[in-house]
Amino acid sequence: MVVLDAFQKYLNHFNFTWYNLMVRPKKHLGQHFLTNRSVSRRIVDALRYRPGDTVLEIGSGKGILTEPLMELDIQLVTVEIDQESIRYLLDKWPDLKGSLIQDDFLKVDLQRICGRPFHIIGNFPYNISSQIFFRILEYRHLVTSVVCMVQKEVADRIASPPGSKEYGILSVLLRAYFDIESLFSVKPGSFFPPPQVTSGVIRLTRNQTETLPCDEALFFRVVKTLFNQRRKMIRNSIKSILLHLDNHDESEKTPRGAGRSRVHRTDQLDKGPAISDTMNSELTREYINELRTIIETKDDEAALDKLQDLHPADLAEIYVNLTIEEAKYLYLLLDPQRASDVLVELEEDDREKFLNALPSEVIASQFIHHMDSDDAADVIQDLDDDKKQEVLLHIDDVEQAGDIVDLLGYDEDSAGGLMAKELIRVNENWGVATCIREMRKQAKDLDEIYYIYVVNDENVLLGILSMKSLLLASASTKVKDIYDGEVRSVRTNTSSEEVAQIMEKYNLIVLPVTDSIGxxxxxxxxDDVVDVIRDEAERDYQLASGITTDVETTDSPARLSRARLPWLIIGLVGGVIVAAVISRFEEDIKINPEMAFFIPLIGAMAGNVGIQSSAIIVQGIASNSLGLESTYQKLMKELLVALLNGFILAGLLFLYNYLFSHKLALTFTVSTSLFVVIIFASLFGTLIPLLLNKMKFDPALATGPFITTMNDIMGLMIYFLMGRVLYTIFV
Structure with a gap:
């Protein structure tokens, strides 16, 4: 029992650790996991509830809000769509079973799962936050209050009063039924991965309005219509609604004041942008079809209305679903800065197809000119050599062109290939007054100022200067007297993987890059490093799955076939070798045919154990967490784990065969073989990744068909050889 208890504790710990590692934020779900516990506590504290109230949490993620909610005297219901998160949460908090519902919040029947009035709390995914609010409006008769975190721009719009420039659709509709408060802001560093924008927490409290003194469905429709066509005359915007209500020409029946008011258009009502409509956050087929209709009519104004409030990432997703010509039409309507942001968000293959349809002069003047140097270099890198030269020749800014050419000269998997040239640098000999004046000039080329770098007359990096030190110093103080000399940096030839490890280890948001002499x-x-981590994870996953080159689902069948065939051929060869091994023991099987029944079990267990061991080692190598342990210590640890697992599994199999087969020879053969196979497979799974890493090969190769095939062969040889010995003893 002691052994079983120890094994259960180990198994629980392994499952929890594995699920924790496997819960990855998914771009298509808009996941940015909150990691700051003080922020999560502030959000939960903002919830106004009474003991026993029902609280519905939207999107539990890794449970940073769930944990403090479970401490409250409430009836907690959580809705989560991500299967990985579900497994993680149930493994960490088994008591959630029954109250944790795997479903899409936008589709689930809230009345059925809650059964009575309820509060809502959650970190809403950015890409469906507007949809969630419209869903809340559907159940407004049941929703008592809402405390949520959304993109700060969305939070400001929802909380904005009438007449402000942010006033929009959700401002009007939510204020009709809720009192709205803006509580506090949350910086990107409180999330993983960090979003590109600040977040905001708001609270909605149900007011006393049960129903509006009008047709509520018509009210909703009028508000959406007016704000979706904000540049049109109000009279023209609502004409379609009036015509729907009456077959007569309602344009004559429109109240005279509506057409002659000083406010003629919806954009003059709020004097600014608002959330466009319920479809902007969820890019549905219907939404794409509406856009196609607008494109066919070449209605520039309507197209801009439709796109004006979408994030560049959403626009990129739209363009992927359109033809090149349709995307080109919409793209050229955008202002250059926004167009360049969208171009950066496109996947490389989609971006290459789109750029090939545009003249080099347009690419240079409308897109490259408005990009940071690193993004511009990435975009130009996708072009063929001739077009690349043409685009560079059309860049008017000679300094920008020079920066891009410099960046193109670095390996794309190095620090030089990741870096941007734009930064703030000051000379150690400058006074504070001169420093501030020069910083103002340099800041024009930057969207964000992370650090101020201090250099000497030879441009050698010396340290960083904080804004606090700069503001507190007198005008005559020299920079060299107030800067901090401790600064981490990398060389241009540092690998992108090492850059990612350094930034992760030291929690850096920006890292300076120096040349060979500093x-x-x-x-x-x-944000560049997050892309590196994602790409590396995808590549390792493909290698582990037996795919030799970086491929996408959009690639041609021929390319996909070429990527998969090499390891499939290796698997085929391995299968032939396994067949040969079995054929060598044909006489043993004829004499003892019951041995054949357990061939699949031995092969499967050998492969599974090998993959588990190699996955742990590869993960440790990738995260650089194995550096403090010697190879001997790693082997000993895996050997102890294999002994424990082997003893338990072989014991269970021995018990099964002893009770049901009544053949001691088979019972001892299968159990003993399984015990030995588990030990060898575990050692192989540990050693092979370490050897591959030592030989400068990617250790991820060891987690796929290679280790599985090798362990199959080894496992069957051990099984049959053990059978020959033990059958001789027992028969």
């Missing part, structure tokens, strides 16, 4: 040449930001 001169400051650029900086790398966290």
């Amino acid at each position: 001169r400051l040449v650029g900086r790398i930001t966290i």
Whole structure:
């Protein structure tokens, strides 16, 4: 029992650790996991509830809000769509079973799962936050209050009063039924991965309005119509609604004041942008079809109305679902800065197809000119050599063109290939007054100022200067007297993987890059590193799955086939070898045919154990967490784990065969073989990734068909050889 208890504790710990590692934020779900516990506590504290109230949490993620909610005297119901998160949460808090519902909040029947009035709390995914609010409006008769975190721009719009420039659709509709308060802001660093924008927490409290003194469905429709066509005359906007209500020409029946008021258009009602409509956050087929209709009519104004409030990432998703010509039409309607942001968000293959349809002069003047140097270099890198040269020749800014050419000269998997040239640098000999004046000039080229870098007359990086030190110093103080000399940096030839490890280890949001003699040449930001981590994870996953090259689902069948065939051929060869091994023991099987029944079990267990061991080692190598342990210590640890697992599994199999087969020879053969196979497979799974890493090969190769095939062969040889010995003894 002691052994079983120890094994259960180990198994629970392993499952929890595995699920924790496997819960990855997914872009298509708009997941940015909150990691700041003080923020989560503030959000929960903002909830106004009474003991026994029902609280519905939207999107539990990794449970940072769930945990403090479970401490309250409430009836907690959570809705989560992500299967990985579900497994993680139930493994960590088994008591959630029954109250944790795997479903889409936008589709689930809230009245059925809650059964009575309820509060809502959650970190709403950015890409469906508007949809969630419209869903809340559907159940307004049951929703008592809402405390939620959304994109700060959305929070400001919802909380904005009438007449403000942010006033829009959700401002009007939510204020009709709720009192709205803006509580506090949350910086990107409180999330993983960090979003590109600040978040805001708001609270909605149900007011006393049960029903509006009008047709509520008509009210909703009028509000949406007016704000979706904000540049049109109000009279023209509502004409379609009036015509729907009456077959007569309602344009004559429109109240005279509506057509002659000083406010003629919806954009003059709020004097600014608002959330466009319920479809902007969820890019449905219907939404795409509406856009196609607008494109066919070449209605520029309607197209801009439809796109004006979408995030660049959403626009990129739209363009992927359109033809090149349709996307080109919409793209050229956008202002250059927004167009360049969208271009950066496109996947490489989609971006290449789109750019090939545009003249080089347009690419240079409308897109590249408005990009940071690193993004511009990435975009130009996708072009063929001839077009690349043409675009560079059409860039008017000689300094920008020079920066891009410099960046193109670096390996794309190095720090030089990741960095941007734009940064703030000051000379150690400058006074504070001169420093501030020069910083103002340099800041024009930057969207964000992360650090101020201090260099000497040779441009060698010396340290960083904080804004606090700068503001507190007198005008005559020299920079060299107030800067901090402790600064981490990387060289241009540092691998992108090492850059990611350094930034993760030291929690950096930006990292300076120097050349071989220490001169400051650029900086790398966290958003570039997140892309590196994602790409590396995808590549390792493909290698582990037996795919030899980086491929996408949009690639041609021929390319996908070429990527998969090499490891499939290796698997085929391995299968032939396994067949040969079995054929060598044909006589043993003829004499003892019951041995054949357990061939699949031995092969499967050998492969599974090997994959588990190699996955742990590969993960440790990738995260650089194995550096403090010697190879001997790693082997000993895996050997102890294999002994424990082997003893338990072999014991269970022995018990099964002893009770049901009544053949001691088979019972001892299968159990003993399984015990030995588990030990060997575990050692192989540990050693092979370490050896591959030592030989400068990617250790992820060891987690796929390679280790599985090798362990199959080894496992069957052990099984049959053990059978020959033990059958001789027992028969």
